Amino acid sequence: MELLETVFVRNNLVVAFAVVGVTIWISYFFADKLTQGRIHGSAIAIALGLLAAYFGGVATGGTRGVADVALLSGIGLMGGGMLRDFAIVATAFGVQFSELRKAGLAGGISIFAGVIVSFVVGAAIAVMFGYTDPAEITTIGAGAVTYIVGPVTGEAIGASNEVITLSVAAGLVKSILVMIGTPLVARYIGLDNPQSAMVFGGLMGTTSGVAAGLAATDPKLVPYGAMTATFYTGVGCLLGPSILYFLVSGLFPA
Template structure:
């Protein structure tokens, strides 16, 4: 009986429950980071990795698409980690960002968005070709999915791709975003990701807002506003280029 009451309280106050769950998760992660890795892997990187693991467990348990948030008592995770709060917190990180640094990397930052969209599209399209897709619509949709998991379905819908191909394009984008979250802190040193300048280029090239948000949080939170700034233009540019210019190029080549 008390179990029912507890479940009801947690469900009715889901956002508050999420604060407790995430707080505990962060606490465990920082402890693990200090004890097991002696601080080599940052606590927030551990927390994000644990979050992804829990999302996997939640997805397996419920068959839903929102990870841990599909389990009733954890539904608040879905609100707390949803686009509204994510974007709100990203905007807040801009407070204290240096206008000068933004201006200096402005041009190359903007350029990196276009280069990033085209690069991911081409790589995704080549993989689609290698797996035997030969029609321009499918190849373009999968290429667009390699940009972000929003560009993929938007392109697929615009071009009239099959739902199977659209699903694949979303999966390619999801893989990218998960990998950017986990991979960024591991390669940050080698690719020179340690200043506002390269963070803006990184955001423009990667483009996945959630991937960049997670990746920079786990690398150096001070870089977040610079990477997030360029990344937020990526999906829009991708939705602009992929179903139009890039599709026409693919159709001309095939």
């Protein structure tokens, strides 16, 4: 057992490649045999990943899902920000410049619309739950933007740790729901071409959610959605502690 652990931990990234490979093989097998290809294999693999993350988090009490299990620590590196961004950029290889230009305006609008809409919805729900302090309402609204914008905003305007944690949870729910929900609703929202993918990325904004949601829908759309999504968190961090906080303070004077 100690021998196994030594080898696994020492070669953690290689272990991750093997584990993810087997997971994907199983997922594609089930997608093919059980659903006749109606559900994309990668959608099943992502769902399995999230399920494993839940049990990993419950078992270890950590914050990095299955990556907190020592034997699977390589998953943390493989699925971490560095390799994720590296692979996302690689998907842009072969994309035509003209496709990007066509959706430029709608893509830009969607980023601001996405941040504001998610914020308003999150803030409204905070009010419904009886929050009256403008800093708390703003932080929860910012959490509905993404789980990065929530704490950045909350810390900037001095919200309590409790509310900041809540905002992170709201952002996580959003991100996970985008991962799972996108392939299910893609057909109904016209998500089948580069332009709508750029709008989708700008509206959703959660890079992880968009990255996984589009991968499970149609990998060809990934570069377009990812392109706009990566501006979203920055715009959110810009608007959250400034304009949006001022507006909330005006509406709900402390």
